[in-house]
Amino acid sequence: MIKEEKGKIIQIIGTVVDVEFDQENTPNLYEVLIIEDKNIYLETEMILSPGRVRCLSFASTDGLSRGMKVIRTYRKLSVTVGENMLGKVINVLGKTLDTNQEIEGEKWEVIKNPPTFAKQKPDVEILETGIKVIDLLTPVIKGGKVGLFGGAGVGKTVLLMELIHNIAYKYQGYSIFSGVGERTREGNELILEMQESGVIKNVIMVFGQMNEVPSVRFRTPFVGVTLAEYFRDVLKKDVLLFIDNIFRFVQAGSEVSALLGRSPSAVGYQPTLATEMGRLQERITSTDDGSITSFQAIYVPADDITDPAPATVFSHLDSTIVLSREIAEQGIYPAVDPLQSNSLALDPKIVGERHYNVALNVQKILQRYQELKDIIAILGIDELSEEDKNIVYRARKIQKYLSQPFFVAENYTGIKGKYVSLEETISEFEKLINGEYDDIPEENFYMKGILNEQ
Amino acid sequence: MAIKNLRSLRRRIKFLGNFQKITHSISLISVIRFQKSYQRISKIILNAFYFLEILNNLFKKYPNLSKTKMFQKNNGDKTLVIIIASDRGLAGSFDQLIFKKTNEFLNSFSQKENLILIGIGKKTKYYLQKLGLEFYLFDSFENFLPTSLASELLNYINFLLKSSKINKILIIRPNLTSGGFLVECLKVYPFDFYVINNLINKILPDMKQWKNLKVEEINLSEEYIFEPSVEEISKVLFKNIFYLLIYVIILEAQASLEFTRTITMRKANENAKELKEKEILNYNKLRQQKITQELLDIKR
Numbered sequence: 001m002i003k004e005e006k007g008k009i010i011q012i013i014g015t016v017v018d019v020e021f022d023q024e025n026t027p028n029l030y031e032v033l034i035i036e037d038k039n040i041y042l043e044t045e046m047i048l049s050p051g052r053v054r055c056l057s058f059a060s061t062d063g064l065s066r067g068m069k070v071i072r073t074y075r076k077l078s079v080t081v082g083e084n085m086l087g088k089v090i091n092v093l094g095k096t097l098d099t100n101q102e103i104e105g106e107k108w109e110v111i112k113n114p115p116t117f118a119k120q121k122p123d124v125e126i127l128e129t130g131i132k133v134i135d136l137l138t139p140v141i142k143g144g145k146v147g148l149f150g151g152a153g154v155g156k157t158v159l160l161m162e163l164i165h166n167i168a169y170k171y172q173g174y175s176i177f178s179g180v181g182e183r184t185r186e187g188n189e190l191i192l193e194m195q196e197s198g199v200i201k202n203v204i205m206v207f208g209q210m211n212e213v214p215s216v217r218f219r220t221p222f223v224g225v226t227l228a229e230y231f232r233d234v235l236k237k238d239v240l241l242f243i244d245n246i247f248r249f250v251q252a253g254s255e256v257s258a259l260l261g262r263s264p265s266a267v268g269y270q271p272t273l274a275t276e277m278g279r280l281q282e283r284i285t286s287t288d289d290g291s292i293t294s295f296q297a298i299y300v301p302a303d304d305i306t307d308p309a310p311a312t313v314f315s316h317l318d319s320t321i322v323l324s325r326e327i328a329e330q331g332i333y334p335a336v337d338p339l340q341s342n343s344l345a346l347d348p349k350i351v352g353e354r355h356y357n358v359a360l361n362v363q364k365i366l367q368r369y370q371e372l373k374d375i376i377a378i379l380g381i382d383e384l385s386e387e388d389k390n391i392v393y394r395a396r397k398i399q400k401y402l403s404q405p406f407f408v409a410e411n412y413t414g415i416k417g418k419y420v421s422l423e424e425t426i427s428e429f430e431k432l433i434n435g436e437y438d439d440i441p442e443e444n445f446y447m448k449g450i451l452n453e454q
Numbered sequence: 455m456a457i458k459n460l461r462s463l464r465r466r467i468k469f470l471g472n473f474q475k476i477t478h479s480i481s482l483i484s485v486i487r488f489q490k491s492y493q494r495i496s497k498i499i500l501n502a503f504y505f506l507e508i509l510n511n512l513f514k515k516y517p518n519l520s521k522t523k524m525f526q527k528n529n530g531d532k533t534l535v536i537i538i539a540s541d542r543g544l545a546g547s548f549d550q551l552i553f554k555k556t557n558e559f560l561n562s563f564s565q566k567e568n569l570i571l572i573g574i575g576k577k578t579k580y581y582l583q584k585l586g587l588e589f590y591l592f593d594s595f596e597n598f599l600p601t602s603l604a605s606e607l608l609n610y611i612n613f614l615l616k617s618s619k620i621n622k623i624l625i626i627r628p629n630l631t632s633g634g635f636l637v638e639c640l641k642v643y644p645f646d647f648y649v650i651n652n653l654i655n656k657i658l659p660d661m662k663q664w665k666n667l668k669v670e671e672i673n674l675s676e677e678y679i680f681e682p683s684v685e686e687i688s689k690v691l692f693k694n695i696f697y698l699l700i701y702v703i704i705l706e707a708q709a710s711l712e713f714t715r716t717i718t719m720r721k722a723n724e725n726a727k728e729l730k731e732k733e734i735l736n737y738n739k740l741r742q743q744k745i746t747q748e749l750l751d752i753k754r
Contacts (some may be wrong), residue, residue: 374729378722383543
């Protein structure tokens with residue numbers, strides 16, 4: 001039963017609201033408070049003095065005034081979990097976006113501790129995505145974290161959508177999509193796409209897009225993780241969690257931090273950047289019950305990968321998929337940079353000798369091509385030795401062959417999407433590096449699933 | 455995504471600067487080699503002119519000599535093709551054009567078993583090996599085909615002519631003009647006065663200093679006694695002209711190669727310069743960005 005002890009607003013600065021209660025009735029940290037007349041949710045972030053708390057509002061504070069009554073809820077931000085949430089699109093408060101109603105069911109608190117060390121499962125198993133470049137060069141670990149790095153407009157969201165599509169198609173598993181701080185239009189497109197492909201019945205979507213206040217954007221990934229945790233811990237399932245875009249979570253954290261009056265740290269980010277990231281990322285893990293495999297799109301400000309935000313995310317990831325503008329400019333989609341992307345799973349003990357050798361040779365050829373690019377730019381391709389010329393021709397074919405038509409991009413490309421199994425991917429690239437495709441012209445490799453498909 | 459830092463950019467700018475210096479030096483060396491080569495060619499050509507002048511005088515003095523058959527004509531069914539490519543690197547575009555012409559020739563030649571191929575320069579080795587053809591190779595020389603290898607080559611041609619195996623000799627060579635060069639398939643055998651005239655015209659490029667090449671007047675006095683006979687002597691002279699001209703064609707092709715190398719190096723130098731300028735711009739942008747960043751951090 002919820003006790004109601006009223007407090008009152010004493011200060012409003014932006015989305016930061018200070019509330020005063022009786023000294024004996026100080027709210028707990030992260031407790032949700034509700035502004036009585038407006039039905040606006042607040043979250044306690046700081047206890048200023050006994051009875052006085054600093055809160056963040058989950059909605060715009062326009063129209064609020066000092067003296068308004070605030071009610072305690074004695075609980076942290078919670079969300080309804082369970083299978084009845086599947087197919088729903090909700091906001092950070094757990095309300096559906098279309099009806100603005102909460103769904104009945106078991107509620108879990110959004111802020112909690114990660115699984116204990118003993119509970120975590122260290123086993124490594126590969127998750128097939130059906131996307132050639134990812135399966136070959138940056139294999140995804142079931143229960144692992146994959147980061148999609150890329151500047152604006154290089155195809156992060158499309159790649160995420162394709163992953164959702166392919167994994168639902170192959171594994172029929174549950175997915176949770178957390179849209180953080182991205183365009184509302186993109187979220188809308190995603191919903192329509194999911195409805196069209198019939199994937200939506202296996203997906204829960206949480207949105208806190210860029211029009212929302214920072215506290216909403218800051219808590220949205222936590223809601224997504226909580227939903228995923230229920231499936232993992234209670235239903236003992238392997239779940240996929242997509243976060244688009246984790247950088248916006250950092251950005252929201254930075255706004256929140258500034259609003260709360262903390263001094264900024266390097267490049268203006270919050271001093272608690274690593275802690276906040278750790279609290280979120282450590283919850284995304286595999287336990288004995290099940291696994292959460294997460295794909296996180298990471299916007300890289302000014303294409304600088306050493307920026308504190310992407311750099312902090314790096315240390316949590318098992319695989320990094322770097323999307324390159326240079327490759328996107330060549331019209332190669334997905335614009336994955338095969339040399340900068342990597343995965344801990346690309347190890348002969350995990351993926352097997354054959355896969356490892358093929359991937360290594362592909363990378364070697366591309367690396368050599370990269371080195372030769374300068375010589376080609378200065379002296380011209382004619383000056384290369386026969387051996388190097390072969391490498392250049394093969395590398396160009398590899399680059400083209402790493403492109404793939406996507407199901408979710410059929411409307412844009414006009415080419416039917418292709419799912420390529422891991423076995424097919426390995427054997428095709430094995431043939432290419434062994435010179436079996438040397439006589440086939442380069443353009444035949446562009447936007448193909450496999451070369452000799454019907 | 456470009457992860458560039460100041461240090462790597464600095465290193466790259468330095469590399470491009472060094473590259474520019476190297477290409478500039480190679481280009482200068484190539485110019486000198488080109489000039490030396492033509493000095494050498496002019497000396498050999500003067501010898502050929504000398505022989506031709508003697509022949510000319512003999513023809514004037516002994517009008518019946520023109521009815522003599524100067525050079526043996528074979529009825530064999532083989533064709534000898536001499537392909538001249540580079541022996542060292544940095545002449546890729548030259549080799550490409552030569553091989554392109556060779557490809558055209560080989561595609562038009564249906565009876566491959568009647569071909570005898572001679573490759574001059576290491577690059578012909580890789581090319582002909584790739585095609586799976588048999589060939590004789592003259593390679594690993596410094597800059598120009600030395601006289602030792604040349605005499606070996608000419609002896610081999612002599613042997614083929616004597617054994618009556620070949621009825622045609624073709625040389626795939628660059629035809630250097632003041633505007634660049636075109637690759638052509640030049641017929642040097644069967645050898646007659648018409649071919650000599652054609653070859654000399656082709657060998658001497660359209661340049662002032664080569665046009666003025668002149669031989670001194672030779673007057674054969676009445677006192678000369680021709681042993682064993684005038685016919686025999688004129689045949690030997692004719693044969694020597696043939697071999698001299700073949701050698702000159704080879705040397706001239708190698709001079710063209712140096713010419714191409716000069717152009718390639720100049721272009722490379724320009725490209726390196728452009729790249730360097732671009733990188734310097736990137737470097738300065740990055741440097742300024744870092745300074746601004748630091749100032750902003752201090753301000754905070």
